[in-house]
Amino acid sequence: MITKDELAANLSAVEARIAAACAKAGRPRASVTLVAVSKKHPPELIRLAWELGHLDFGENYAQELRDKAQALSDCAGLRWHAIGPVQPKNAKYLAKAAHVFHALERLEVAQELSRRRTGGALPCLLEVNVAGEATKAGLAPAEVEGFLAQVRGLPNLEAVGLTAMPPFVDDPQTNRPHFEATARLATSLGLSQLSMGTTSDFEAAVACGATLIRVGTAIFGERPAAP
Numbered sequence: 001m002i003t004k005d006e007l008a009a010n011l012s013a014v015e016a017r018i019a020a021a022c023a024k025a026g027r028p029r030a031s032v033t034l035v036a037v038s039k040k041h042p043p044e045l046i047r048l049a050w051e052l053g054h055l056d057f058g059e060n061y062a063q064e065l066r067d068k069a070q071a072l073s074d075c076a077g078l079r080w081h082a083i084g085p086v087q088p089k090n091a092k093y094l095a096k097a098a099h100v101f102h103a104l105e106r107l108e109v110a111q112e113l114s115r116r117r118t119g120g121a122l123p124c125l126l127e128v129n130v131a132g133e134a135t136k137a138g139l140a141p142a143e144v145e146g147f148l149a150q151v152r153g154l155p156n157l158e159a160v161g162l163t164a165m166p167p168f169v170d171d172p173q174t175n176r177p178h179f180e181a182t183a184r185l186a187t188s189l190g191l192s193q194l195s196m197g198t199t200s201d202f203e204a205a206v207a208c209g210a211t212l213i214r215v216g217t218a219i220f221g222e223r224p225a226a227p
């Protein structure tokens, strides 16, 4: 686990890069939320980031999110972003603990979240398999409109945007067409939030309109093999 000083340095380096990307795109810095992806890192490291003033954290796995939310329940203002697809049977772990769900892609999950959510609608982003990768979760672009209509019919959920999880690439510009396509689709559907961009390509995502970027490695360092 990295030290608090290293974490502070990483956070300010990422912050400077976001500010530069926003300036270049002519966007206000406040239009982009940095979600610090903490999956597989221990709760103590998340607590250090919270002590440094960071509030938005992303987790992929439902049980891990539930456990960390419990361990860090005293951290005022901390917001959990569930960023990975979930099985219907595990949706209950997110229904209460998540502030935003970035990976909605199955009706069974939407129904389960809708049934179990209390205390305000859960903002959801629909995950789009924008590059059509066989190994990846997400809706085909052509399926999004129909699925959105189904989600909009459910209580306790609010569809707010789209999430793109394009391929991992060395050259961040490679994913621009995917980010642009996702942004166009969101606009055409009246959705304002766009979750896209990771350590390897978040500047390109900001240039294409990302409102939520999901950055892990650049903040917390390499992920340990086990949680």
Ligand SMILES: *Cc1c(COP(=O)(O)O)cnc(C)c1O
Residues within 6 Å of the ligand: 037, 039, 060, 083, 084, 165, 198, 199, 200, 214, 215, 216, 217, 218
């Ligand atoms: C792990 C993960 C990230 C963060 O990736 P980094 O390359 O560490 O920034 C972002 N989004 C999702 C969905 C992830 O699973």
